Amino acid sequence: MGDNILGNNRQPPGSARVAVVVPCHNEELTVGKVVADFRAALPAARILVVDNASRDRTAEIARAAGAEVIREPRPGKGFALLTGFRQARAAGADYLIMVDGDDTYPADDAPKLLAAAEAGAEMVIGTRLQEFEDGAFRAGHSFGNWLFIFLVRLLFGVRTRDLFSGYRVITRRFLESTPLIAQGFEVEAELSLQATVQRFPVAEVPVRYRARPRENPSKLHTYRDGYRILMAIFTFFRDYKPLTFFGLLAVFFLVLSLAGGGVVIAEFLTTGLVPRLPLAVLSAALFILAALCLTCGVLLSTINRRSAEIASLIPWK
Numbered sequence: 001m002g003d004n005i006l007g008n009n010r011q012p013p014g015s016a017r018v019a020v021v022v023p024c025h026n027e028e029l030t031v032g033k034v035v036a037d038f039r040a041a042l043p044a045a046r047i048l049v050v051d052n053a054s055r056d057r058t059a060e061i062a063r064a065a066g067a068e069v070i071r072e073p074r075p076g077k078g079f080a081l082l083t084g085f086r087q088a089r090a091a092g093a094d095y096l097i098m099v100d101g102d103d104t105y106p107a108d109d110a111p112k113l114l115a116a117a118e119a120g121a122e123m124v125i126g127t128r129l130q131e132f133e134d135g136a137f138r139a140g141h142s143f144g145n146w147l148f149i150f151l152v153r154l155l156f157g158v159r160t161r162d163l164f165s166g167y168r169v170i171t172r173r174f175l176e177s178t179p180l181i182a183q184g185f186e187v188e189a190e191l192s193l194q195a196t197v198q199r200f201p202v203a204e205v206p207v208r209y210r211a212r213p214r215e216n217p218s219k220l221h222t223y224r225d226g227y228r229i230l231m232a233i234f235t236f237f238r239d240y241k242p243l244t245f246f247g248l249l250a251v252f253f254l255v256l257s258l259a260g261g262g263v264v265i266a267e268f269l270t271t272g273l274v275p276r277l278p279l280a281v282l283s284a285a286l287f288i289l290a291a292l293c294l295t296c297g298v299l300l301s302t303i304n305r306r307s308a309e310i311a312s313l314i315p316w317k
Contacts, residue, residue, distance in 0.1 A: 017046070017091075017092055017093045017094050017095070018042055018044070018045040018046070018093060018094070018095045018096075018097065018114065019045065019046045019047075019048060019088035019091060019093035019095070019096050019097070020038050020042065020045050020046070020047045020048065020096075020097045020099060020110075021048050021050065021081060021084035021085060021087075021088055021096055021097065021098050021099075022034060022035070022038075022047065022048065022049045022050065022062075022067070022084075022099055022100070022101045023050045023052055023072075023077050023080035023081050023084060023098075023100070023101065024049055024050065024051060024052060024054060024058045024062065024080070024101035025052040025053060025054055025058075025075070025077075025080070025219055026054045026055060026056045026058060026219075027054070027056075027058050027101040027102055027216070028054075028056040028057040028058045028060075028061050029213055029215065029216045030101060030102050030103035030212075030213065030216060031049060031058050031061055031062045031065070031067075031101045032061045032062065032064070032065045033103050034099070034101050034102075034103050034107070035047055035049065035062055035065035035066060035067045036065055036066075037103075037106075037107035037108075038097075038099070038107045038110065039065075039066055040107070041107040041108055041110050041111065042097075042107075042110055042111070045097070046068065046088070046091060046093065047066065047067040047068065048067065048068050048069075048070055048084050048087055048088060049062035049063075049067040049068070049069050049070070049101065050069075050070045050071075050072050050080040050081070050083055050084040051069055051070065051071045051072065052072050052074075052075060052076070052077070052079065052080035053072070053073055053074070053075045058101070059071070070083060070084060070087055072084075074183075076183040076184045077184055077185050077187055078180075078181075078182035078183040078184050078185075078186065078187035078190075079183055081098055081187055082180055082187075084098075085098075085170075085175055085180075089172060089175060089176070093172060094171065094172050095114060095117055095169055095170070095171060095172070096169070096170045096171075096172070096175065097110060097113065097114075097167075097168070097169050097170075098166065098167070098168050098170065099166065099167050100166040100167070102212050102216060102218075103210065103212075103213075104209055104210045104211070104212055105126060105166070105167040105207060105209070105210070106207060106208055106210070109126060109167075109205070109207040109208075110169075112205050112207075113126055113167070113168070113169040113205050113207075114169055116169070116203040116205055117169045117171060117203075119203070120201055121169075121201050121202060121203035122170070122171045122173060122174040122195065122200035122201055122202070123168060123169070123170050123171070123174055123191065123192075123195050123200060123202045123203075124168060124169040124170075124202070124203045124204070124205060125160065125162060125165050125167075125168050125192070125202065125203070125204045125205070126162075126165050126167035126168065126204075126205055126206075126207035127161045127162035127165055127204045127205065127206050127207065128162050128165055128167075128207060128209035129145065129161060129162050129209075144222070144226055145162070145163065145164060148163055148164070148189070148229060148230075148233070149161075149162075149163050151230075151233060152189070152192070152193065152233060155233070155237045155241070156193060156196055156197075156237070156241075157196075158192060158193065158196050160192055160202075160204065161204055162204070163188065163189055163192055164185075164188045164189065164229075165188060166188060167207060168188075168191065170191070174195070174198075174200055177198060177200075178194045178195075178198055178200075179194075180194065182232065184225060184228055185220055185225045185228070185229065186225075186228055186229045186232035186233075189229055189232060189233060189236075190232065190236070193233070193236050193240075197240050240304070242296070242297050242300035242301050242304065243297040243298060243300070243301035244297075245297065246293045246294065246296045246297030246300070247293075247294060247297050249290075249293040250290045250291070250293040250294040250297065251290075252290075253286045253287075253289045253290035253293060254286075254287065254290040256283075256286050257283045257284075257286035257287040257289075257290060258283075260279050260280075260282055260283035260286065261280070261283035261284070261287070263276065263279065264276055264279055264280040264283060
């Protein structure tokens with residue numbers, strides 16, 4: 001079935017319903033073309049443009065192009081996407097396509113992503129890092145992408161080629177089974193990490209990434225949003241792999257404790273005195289802290305396991 005869709009450039013057959021969710025913040029220069037392109041590529045799809053606190057004519061142009069416009073006053077891509085996802089789910093969509101409103105992702109590749117979802121993937125990522133136009137990535141963004149990809153591979157074993165792609169197909173089942181709380185640009189990383197934790201099958205399909213118009217610069221702030229993404233990854237690591245996270249902290253504090261305590265014990269064995277009392281107290285406190293970290297890791301890991309068991313008993317629609 002998937003090969004037939006791909007070869008004929010059509011939507012999934014049958015009763016599958018597709019919704020395209022387009023989060024937009026001040027995208028009046030490109031949103032009209034994005035809506036028109038997806039309307040041409042997927043004539044039966046429902047196109048939802050989420051106006052994310054725009055101060056220009058984004059909503060007006062999107063509506064004129066034939067999209068349904070939803071307003072999300074809270075600034076942040078995560079807020080916009082989650083609002084669009086809720087609306088699409090309420091409308092009964094089986095497949096949800098998320099795509100940025102800056103015209104950097106080709107609508108012609110949407111049937112390929114849908115074909116991969118129809119073949120069994122719960123999330124399909126349109127990867128950008130294999131083929132992209134000159135100027136598509138700002139200076140430092142390519143390095144940042146590779147750095148974060150290496151980090152999530154190290155922490156979670158995620159073998160993704162593009163952690164931050166904004167072009168994805170997500171199934172209704174994935175959304176109904178996965179808690180999403182990201183507020184900003186870290187939402188793509190959260191989607192990929194949730195898919196790993198929930199053990200959902202993920203497919204990656206290369207797409208050609210286009211450069212943004214010069215008069216419409218990226219809203220991504222390199223350092224501010226990079227810091228938020230980094231903190232989101234570590235928070236996710238702490239919450240979903242607590243035994244590893246707190247176990248590493250326990251080892252760190254234990255090494256410091258033994259290093260300081262070794263000096264104190266060596267001096268006591270030599271002189272029978274404890275001349276470095278503050279170091280002795282610090283070493284003891286670090287040892288207690290190491291024990292507490294290990295205890296927290298074991299308890300939280302047990303709680304996570306029980307939560308997963310309970311979640312597995314709850315049927316999804």
